[in-house]
Amino acid sequence: MAWLWGKSANGFGASTTAEEVTEGIDASGRTVVLTGGFKGIGVYTARTLASRGAHVIMAGRNMTDGTAAREAILKDFPQAKVDIMELDLASLDSVRAFAKEFSSKDLPLNILINNAGVMACPFQLSKDGYELQFATNHLGHFLLTNLLLDKLKATAESTGIEGRIVNLSSAAHMWTYRGGIRWGKINEEEGYHKWQAYGQSKLANICHAKELARRLKEEGANVTANSLHPGGINTDLHRHVGGILGAAVRLVGLLRKTVPQGAATTCYVALHPNVKSVSGEYFVDCNIAQPSSYAKDAELARRLWDLSVEITSKS
Numbered sequence: 001m002a003w004l005w006g007k008s009a010n011g012f013g014a015s016t017t018a019e020e021v022t023e024g025i026d027a028s029g030r031t032v033v034l035t036g037g038f039k040g041i042g043v044y045t046a047r048t049l050a051s052r053g054a055h056v057i058m059a060g061r062n063m064t065d066g067t068a069a070r071e072a073i074l075k076d077f078p079q080a081k082v083d084i085m086e087l088d089l090a091s092l093d094s095v096r097a098f099a100k101e102f103s104s105k106d107l108p109l110n111i112l113i114n115n116a117g118v119m120a121c122p123f124q125l126s127k128d129g130y131e132l133q134f135a136t137n138h139l140g141h142f143l144l145t146n147l148l149l150d151k152l153k154a155t156a157e158s159t160g161i162e163g164r165i166v167n168l169s170s171a172a173h174m175w176t177y178r179g180g181i182r183w184g185k186i187n188e189e190e191g192y193h194k195w196q197a198y199g200q201s202k203l204a205n206i207c208h209a210k211e212l213a214r215r216l217k218e219e220g221a222n223v224t225a226n227s228l229h230p231g232g233i234n235t236d237l238h239r240h241v242g243g244i245l246g247a248a249v250r251l252v253g254l255l256r257k258t259v260p261q262g263a264a265t266t267c268y269v270a271l272h273p274n275v276k277s278v279s280g281e282y283f284v285d286c287n288i289a290q291p292s293s294y295a296k297d298a299e300l301a302r303r304l305w306d307l308s309v310e311i312t313s314k315s
């Protein structure tokens with residue numbers, strides 16, 4: 001039913017699919033690292049980018065799922081260049097091991113898509129002792145991005161092709177805790193609210209991209225950083241959504257995007273020429289959109305950056 005929704009001046013909207021938004025784009029010569037690439041909209045994004053010629057490295061924690069995902073892509077696109085690598089974003093050591101292994105491959109890196117995520121899970125701590133949604137959705141990606149940044153910059157410099165970092169956020173960033181981030185209490189079980197914690201982590205994804213974009217511009221790097229809401233799509237992300245809300249989500253399933261539509265905004269921001277030199281923006285339905293006031297708060301983004309550096313350098 002997403003076809004009922006309109007399209008913008010660029011010809012794209014909620015009903016646009018990943019295939020449509022990448023039509024005619026030659027991505028050969030681009031190397032992509034994509035987290036959460038074994039399931040959901042991640043695997044569809046990988047499939048689409050690979051079908052356009054990109055070399056896609058899908059990163060995830062369950063290598064059996066990874067092998068199946070890779071084989072399914074190769075079955076439909078035998079020439080596709082797709083690889084899988086192990087990455088558990090809820091473990092900072094795993095993120096470091098991934099970055100080390102990637103670096104040992106001596107591959108270029110044009111595009112980093114921070115797609116993996118968990119939503120509304122019961123209170124849990126990551127392997128490093130941080131609240132799981134903040135740890136997986138934000139901290140793991142923050143460290144991964146920092147560890148791959150030199151490679152992104154070097155590839156952009158040697159090829160002249162703009163590097164792109166794409167953070168998957170959500171419209172749910174608006175449901176965060178009062179104040180945006182639960183400063184000083186991120187890991188406290190008391191006061192934990194599974195939806196506000198998801199909102200907090202998704203707010204962090206936007207702030208991360210905005211502050212990173214500011215820093216990259218300041219140093220004149222040919223690398224952009226943006227964030228996006230992919231739309232509402234029925235995937236395994238909803239595994240912790242039960243009760244009335246779960247029933248409502250299933251009931252309105254027909255009004256939600258299909259997976260190919262859900263992967264469109266990521267493919268647009270990662271690959272489309274319209275997005276050249278655009279950095280620090282938030283996208284919805286393949287168009288620039290306005291996030292919440294917390295997400296536009298530059299001071300909040302700077303404070304979150306400093307906290308994230310502090311955590312990821314000590315754990």
Ligand SMILES: NC(=O)c1ccc[n+]([C@@H]2O[C@H](COP(=O)([O-])OP(=O)(O)OC[C@H]3O[C@@H](n4cnc5c(N)ncnc54)[C@H](OP(=O)(O)O)[C@@H]3O)[C@@H](O)[C@H]2O)c1
Binds near residue numbers: 236
């Ligand atoms: N679907 C929606 O309606 C919707 C709406 C707004 C935003 N988003 C965002 O879109 C992104 C993709 O979501 P999706 O709908 O495709 O969800 P999904 O089907 O659940 O896929 C999420 C992926 O992230 C991986 N992942 C989770 N924890 C991980 C960890 N610790 N280390 C490495 N990988 C991990 C999952 O792997 P496992 O299978 O091993 O768990 C899975 O491959 C998320 O960032 C989500 O917040 C989705």
